[in-house]
Amino acid sequence: MKELSYYFTVALERNQAGEYDKNDIYSVSREFGVINQIEYQGKSFAGASLANYGVVQSGDLVYTKSPLKFQPYGIIKTNEGLAGIVSALYGVYHPSVYVHSPFTQVYFELDSRLNDYLRPLVNKGAKNTLLISDGDSLLGKVAFPSQDEQRDIANLFKECDLCMRKADLKLTKIRAMKQGLLQKMFA
Structure with a gap:
């Protein structure tokens, strides 16, 4: 340490x-x-x-x-x-x-x-x-850890964050689509 x-x-x-x-x-x-x-x-x-x-x-x-x-x-x-x-x-x-x-x-x-x-x-x-x-x-x-391991770990978590942002964006789009369908269905 x-x-x-x-x-x-x-x-x-x-x-x-x-x-x-x-x-x-x-x-x-x-x-x-x-x-x-x-x-x-x-x-x-x-x-x-x-x-x-x-x-x-x-x-x-x-x-x-x-x-x-x-x-x-x-x-x-x-x-x-x-x-x-x-x-x-x-x-x-x-x-x-x-x-x-x-x-x-x-x-x-x-x-x-x-x-x-x-x-x-x-x-x-x-x-x-x-x-x-x-x-x-x-x-x-x-x-x-070593600097190479630091880089690998940081990159792994950066990829995780990117995947979560993509999933959040997809979820937002699906929610918007659902709202649109509900409006059309019950208008």
Whole structure:
């Protein structure tokens, strides 16, 4: 077992030059991962200045320190999209040469594993805020296989997700067809 800091380093780059704007802001969703805030929530919730927002590159790990019902210590996801920015409240981490970063998202997808990893590292403050530095969030131990195995595992779960999305789409189409038939039959 190794500390997560073996696989990732804290990303310190900020949007000081204004390279990114409100259209490039990401949120982190349990279901959808790192996703464009406007696409996900319909609008940007950014303040007036984006200069202190963290820059997220493709492959970076993002830790949102917002408690959710089944993830009381936050969630960890990998940015598999384009570069963008996140609020300074998020932790951003660059992958090392020892990790296939999409595997890390799969590794932490199981709520119990994520919570067991974060629980000893996080202190809860007033109003249920999570108190943990970006560096401290990398101090927990993880058991990662070789990089080739990481890649194979991540690809397997990516295929599973694709199959589930296709099945969901098919189910949506069948439901629409059923509604159409019911309308025609009983009109």
